[in-house]
Amino acid sequence: MVPHLAKLAGPTLGLLMVLSGGAWAGGMHDHPDANGMADAPLDIVRAADDLPGPIGVRPPRTVSVDLETVEVTGRLADNTAYHYWTFGARVPGPFVRARVGDTINVTLTNRADSSEKHSVDFHAATAPGGGHFATEAAPGESRSFSFKALKPGLYVYHCAVPEAAVHIANGMYGLILVEPEEPLPPVDREFYVVQGEVYTEQAFGTEGLAEFDATKMGAEQPEYYVFNGAVGALVNDGALAAKVGETVRIYFGVGGPSKNSSFHVIGEIFDRAYQLASLSSPPLLDVQTISVPPGGATVVDIGLEVPGEYTLVDHALARARRGLVGKLIVSD
Numbered sequence: 001m002v003p004h005l006a007k008l009a010g011p012t013l014g015l016l017m018v019l020s021g022g023a024w025a026g027g028m029h030d031h032p033d034a035n036g037m038a039d040a041p042l043d044i045v046r047a048a049d050d051l052p053g054p055i056g057v058r059p060p061r062t063v064s065v066d067l068e069t070v071e072v073t074g075r076l077a078d079n080t081a082y083h084y085w086t087f088g089a090r091v092p093g094p095f096v097r098a099r100v101g102d103t104i105n106v107t108l109t110n111r112a113d114s115s116e117k118h119s120v121d122f123h124a125a126t127a128p129g130g131g132h133f134a135t136e137a138a139p140g141e142s143r144s145f146s147f148k149a150l151k152p153g154l155y156v157y158h159c160a161v162p163e164a165a166v167h168i169a170n171g172m173y174g175l176i177l178v179e180p181e182e183p184l185p186p187v188d189r190e191f192y193v194v195q196g197e198v199y200t201e202q203a204f205g206t207e208g209l210a211e212f213d214a215t216k217m218g219a220e221q222p223e224y225y226v227f228n229g230a231v232g233a234l235v236n237d238g239a240l241a242a243k244v245g246e247t248v249r250i251y252f253g254v255g256g257p258s259k260n261s262s263f264h265v266i267g268e269i270f271d272r273a274y275q276l277a278s279l280s281s282p283p284l285l286d287v288q289t290i291s292v293p294p295g296g297a298t299v300v301d302i303g304l305e306v307p308g309e310y311t312l313v314d315h316a317l318a319r320a321r322r323g324l325v326g327k328l329i330v331s332d
């Protein structure tokens with residue numbers, strides 16, 4: 001057993017508790033080694049191609065969504081670990097796919113080895129707190145609610161237990177796609193990418209266990225910016241892969257908690273961009289960079305004409321040096 005966040009003892013912990021509304025009250029909790037250790041962190045990256053396929057044409061029905069909240073020590077960067085709070089031990093959480101008119105039965109189970117309460121707020125739900133109040137679960141608890149997906153779109157979901165920004169900064173966000181009655185144009189490949197910020201006491205790149213810094217979060221000064229949870233998540237083996245002549249679709253969201261993304265793929269143009277992830281509005285055509293707010297999303301389609309390596313960035317390019325780089329590899 002490893003006492004994570006052990007360095008937070010004493011006055012530092014007291015200060016954090018004031019700043020974060022007591023959200024760290026359980027921060028001294030021991031976690032099983034299976035949840036990762038500082039010197040053996042888990043891979044928490046959600047692969048960009050880890051999403052269910054298109055629903056296509058079908059009548060509305062009932063869909064079950066089971067989310068498990070797990071606190072793990074994961075790899076934030078080479079030689080840097082971080083204590084993540086997650087949906088399903090990956091960041092972002094699972095991609096949820098439904099169709100407009102579906103009834104969505106959500107069950108959130110907070111693992112018994114968690115130190116915190118967790119919940120889920122679906123932006124696709126029209127209900128108080130988006131389901132937060134109905135799902136707020138203490139460690140070991142399981143809570144459920146149902147909602148009808150009234151509006152098509154690509155929506156963020158996130159934990160909303162106070163202080164919600166802390167839970168989001170620690171990795172508790174994901175996307176739910178509510179497909180319109182008439183499906184989107186077919187594409188050859190689909191990808192799932194979510195941007196977030198990580199606020200650590202230690203400077204970017206410092207080796208060892210990086211600890212959450214409430215002051216930096218309050219000042220909106222992250223040390224790390226990440227696609228899919230970690231530095232390097234979408235490069236090398238994690239790169240998005242496609243072939244010349246194909247059209248790819250990226251479901252892109254921003255967990256935040258605080259920073260907009262100016263999402264851009266270097267060397268490409270978004271042939272179609274569904275601004276603010278509205279799927280009821282016609283897409284914009286031929287867009288270079290699209291602005292995505294925290295708690296927001298977009299859907300972009302890219303036709304691939306030329307083989308080679310393309311780079312996913314936030315065009316606030318200074319963020320690249322803090323980890324925000326992904327790759328799209330296009331082969332012949």
Ligand SMILES: [Cu+2]
Nearest residue numbers: 118119159167
């Ligand atoms: Cu939470």
